[in-house]
Amino acid sequence: MSDATTKPMDDIMSLCKRRGFVYQASEIYGGINGFWDYGPLGAQLKKNLRDAWWEDMIMNPCWGRTGPGGERVRCVPVETCIIQNPKVWEASGHVGGFNDPMVDDKETKQRFRADHLQGGYLGSSPAGDPALALAQMQGQITKVEHIPAFTITAGGPDEAAAILLADRKLQKLLGVSDANILPSISPGAAPLLQLTYRGQPAFAFIFPVSGAVQEHAHAQIPSPFTGKAGSLTAPRQFNLMFFTYTGATATENDKVYLRPETAQGIFVQFKNVVDTTRVRVPFGIGNTGRSFRNEVTPRNFTFRSREFEQAELEFFCHPDDSFEWYKFWRDFRMEWWQSIGLAGENLILREHEKDELSHYSTGTSDVEYRFPFTAPGFGELEGIAHRGNYDLTQHAKHSGAKLEYFDTDRGETLPNGAKKGERYMPHCIEPAAGLDRGALALICEAYTRDESRPSPEIMKFHPRVAPIKAAVFPLVNKDGMPEVADRLHADLFKRFGRTGFVETDAKQSIGKRYARMDEAGCPFCFTIDGDTLTDQTVTVRSRDTGLQDRIAIDKVSAFLTDALLA
RNA sequence: GCGGGUGUAGCUCAGUGGUAGAGCGUCACGUUGCCAACGUGAAAGUCGAGGGUUCAAGUCCCUUCACCCGCUCCA
Known part of the structure; x- marks a missing residue:
């Protein structure tokens, strides 16, 4: 067994170039960050990996083994487009989830969502009357000159107030002491605090700091981590998804996204596959192809590329059987990677901890490989996720299509011996592999030095x-x-x-x-x-x-x- | 995004402000009797890119790009 920790990545990369496995994309122009091409041997290696996946997942799934229910595993392929209707990505959560502008604190290197920045605005009114101060403040709060005295990162003003009250260290940083929450002036109004700010008694309202204020006055806004102004950046978009425009006019209405995963193409065509191909639950739909993610930090050779290829299977089953299928796929996928040469202790199957799970998932495992650049840690090759019925439900909601499955093998037995049938939203097990990461793992595992x-x-x-x-x-x-x-x-x-x-x-x-x-x-x-x-x-x-x-x-x-x- | 490092032939790397180099590999010819043999010869370079200083820049300065490492971030 080869020990990945002793393999110098530089030597592997050098061989990859020298023998035509991997070249830097656009190399003669200086390359482009996060993109890699395959040379003749690399292209064939990756094709062999893709073919092996296709053969063992689609053509003869699981080498002909039976699933938990004793039946042969059945899978069919689709090939879906990189560009989908943009609503697909709204339904899947990719648009909303990743387009939030982020702010960096240059001093503490912390990053947070711009819309989570809550400002403490000191009230001032001649008679110390909060109501008057609030009325005055509401007229000014959106103005760029109106800078909060201190800031807190939290999901909303009420949460921010609670955090501030509970955290003495934070209070000290921000120059706040003796803080109390006063009863709100009116239902739904901003939280009102009575406090001492830099030695002076004051009261403060908590409002979200508007995007416009952050945009134009970020240098004056005090940091939520240090209380000092000057270290925050303007809100910046971190786009996970690449976008382009369809049609020649290229207006904002024509904006479309390059898919960040192939899986959604499967969910979106689930109904068509069921309606046109006589498949019956349980069954899987496989999809391979390029995906695109605007990674913040492409790194580690081809491991985190901005353009990459996935091989994903969505396996649909009855909710009652879903956990058995989850375990089945998790174990098979581990065995599969071992079967093509990642047979040693550099490969592990890691079950996610509860707090790592997405809110809709009841189980996720990663097949991970100890790359030279992750050693002694591991890097993900494939994730096997129990996704419940999250995706089909989301697409049913957003598209209005009925994506439930009518299962004629279930339900009560009728007098004539037939089943009454059961209508349900199938649950889904998703083994999603990265082919480029797989190819890289094969290369790293294969690389051997024998000085003799x-x-x-x-x-x-x-x-x-x-x-x-x-x-x-x-x-x-x-x-x-x-x-x-x-x-x-x-x-x-x-x-x-x-x-x-x-x-x-x-x-x-x-x-x-x-x-x-x-x-x-x-x-x-x-x-x-x-x-x-x-x-x-x-x-x-x-x-x-x-x-x-x-x-x-x-x-x-x-x-x-x-x-x-x- | 921040910090550190690197960038010269396909690869590994020398190169003191003054002619662009070596080893390996590649190719050709000769030789060949099982593990990068040997001989002869050849091709191969925007010295990462752009600008500046200088009589003169691979070398000094500025900017930029790419890669590596560490943080950070991110599913």
Whole structure:
């Protein structure tokens, strides 16, 4: 087993470039932050990974295993658009949830939502009358010159008042003491505090600090963390989603989003799939493709890219069965990643803690890999989430479509023996994998240094995902060997050329040709030598051990077939 | 977003303000008898980009971009 913590990421990245696995996007123009391209070997590696997912999730789900209810697992594919009606993202929560302007406190490095900034506005009126002060204040509160004496981050004014009262340390920072909440002047009015502010008795109303004030006067607004002005930035949009415009006019009305996940395309087409393809719950719908997220900090090679590819399955089932299905998929997905070469202790299945869960989820697990740049920690390859009926319910609400499923296998048994049927909103288990992260994990896991070998760098890919499946070499480029090698190569190419590259090379020393194949991760090399010409055998040289066997030349295909299926 | 580091050939990296370099790799030819062998030769560079100082900038200054590391943020 290879230990990821000892693998230098720089060496892996260097090999990725040198051998054509990964290139920086737009490299000759200086690159572009958060985007990476795949070279020939990387593109084939990722395709093999995607194909493996498709085969084991869609074509022959779970290798033909039965699910918790004893029935064969059934899945169908869709391929949905990157650009959807913008309402899809309102329904899914992606628009509302991630478009909030954020403010940074440059001094404490804290970041908070601009609409959570509550201001304490000191009241002043000749007679100390709060009602008069409030009336006066309400006329001015939206004016840019009207700066609060102190600020608090909270979901609303009442919460802010409660936080301030409860937190003595915060009071000290902000210059507040002896604070009490006075009865509100009128129902729904801003909370009124009686307090001492910087030694002077005063009263204060808590109002949200308006976006306009924050925009224009952020330098004067005191920080909610230090009480000092000058460290807050203006509110800034942190857009998770990329957007563009449909049509040539490009007005705000034409704004559309590039999807941040492929899953929503599945939910949106759920009804069509049910209506047109005779699927019956429980069943899954798979979708692969590019997604886009405007990550704040793209980092760690291809791990957090702004454009990335997902392979997502939404598995729909009856609510009563959903937890069993959740466990089933969680365990299968872990096993699947192990089956393609992430078999060691660098791979873990991690069940989320209760406080990590989304409000609608009753269970989520991550398949995580210990990348060199996360070690000793782990990075997520795939999340398996129990999403309940959240998504279908959201889309039913927003679109008005009826997305409930009528299950004719459930309900009371009728006198004629048939079931009465049951109408319900299916629950959904979502195994959502990142293909680029998967490919990166395969690369990191495969990368091996063996200083005892003349060519120390070896990519030990599982044969199923290896971009180069086999190579055929004449030991020397004469004496009829090249001709035999060409024939064997042509034969293997015809049989295996759909699954990956099949190479041949007659140039330079045999050791150099083996070494090149080791570095590219080709699992087997077949070499034609002098004996081949007399006894029709070739040597099979194994990448991982460097050892070689002799087998009959007409058994090479069968040998390779077995090896690739193993 | 903040702080630190790096950027010179495909890769790894030297390079004192004064001619753009090495090793490896790649390619060609020769040789070859199982592990980056050897010989000869060749191609390959916007020195990350832009500006400035200077007689002269890979080298000094400013700006910017990308990558790496640490925070921060984010599902």
